[in-house]
Amino acid sequence: MSAQEPDGGGAGKRRVVGDREREIYAGAIEVLLEVGYDRLTFDAVAAHVRASKATLYRKWPTKADLVVQAVEEMACPLRDSDELPDMGNLRSDLECHFCEGAENDQMPAVIAAVLPAFHRDPELTCAFNTHFIEPRRDALHTLLVRAQERGEIGSDADLVLLSQVLPAMKFAHVMDHQEPPNREFILAVLDDILMPACRATLEPATVL
């Protein structure tokens, strides 16, 4: 596959695609892990991947665009809504959704390298939310809405709160152990925390 392909524009202007695009994402992640988000520059990434800064800027207008898309590239691919598991019960859907596809081992370090900039860089926060967090949240929300329609979750349930449980427990595990949780941990959260919480939405309010 060619490293770069013409974009049909003026001479010398090439669009970054395919293997070359993946190479640049991998290089951006390497620079990110080495210096952190704040100190990452287009100069450093360009030098690291032997590209011109102009080539990078044409595809990624901002540092936030480049980094967020690089993080997205290394994360588990996200399914379209019509490809989400739909096995007829919530427990199976969630197991399929959360246990399929191995998490990249570098992800904890990458998240830690990006996090501190969230407070200072609204552009990064916005790009990260739009490209990374919200699509994943929407996918999980879709599974919970289907379960609600099947009667597995009460009609008054707070689906937003329920949808936060597994991602929050995964994230805390990553921060705690510096590695993604294994299947056993995810199933324990599913069976011992999230499913009981979902079932409780079908019961009359319990007063202790």
Next chain:
Amino acid sequence: MSAQEPDGGGAGKRRVVGDREREIYAGAIEVLLEVGYDRLTFDAVAAHVRASKATLYRKWPTKADLVVQAVEEMACPLRDSDELPDMGNLRSDLECHFCEGAENDQMPAVIAAVLPAFHRDPELTCAFNTHFIEPRRDALHTLLVRAQERGEIGSDADLVLLSQVLPAMKFAHVMDHQEPPNREFILAVLDDILMPACRATLEPATVL
């Protein structure tokens, strides 16, 4: 109150205590928020709080010691085990434990400033776990053990997993919203997630 007090040692050697200690912790947090953990130096903190580096080193042998104790100082104070709430039921104990004492608004930024160094700095990770994470985890674990002894949680329950729910949801909220969760969020996690999960440990296994 005097800014520094003699420690009974040689001339000129003063121990940092009281208001002066708190001033230095506040200064260290300011430097931390400005430059992040990696770039924080004893030189910078010493200049910021107008102390000598030797004074700092005498009390805090490492950067990790200084930062972790500064973070501890700004966090809600932790109760001794015999001062933990003991109101006869888990729900009340947890509400009291998690809702009393306002979280410092700077805490999210401080955690974000420290997190990226966790992957690179075992000394920091160890100090943070020993001084900050583990005592808080132990306190919560104590409340769950008491509930188990009262029969509110099943004898086979995974108390470690249950004890992670609220801290994980709080942490995710902080990372999401850049501010500590309010009382309403904490009570929703308690009533809609954690208490149902605790009650489920008393029921026969449910197969869906």
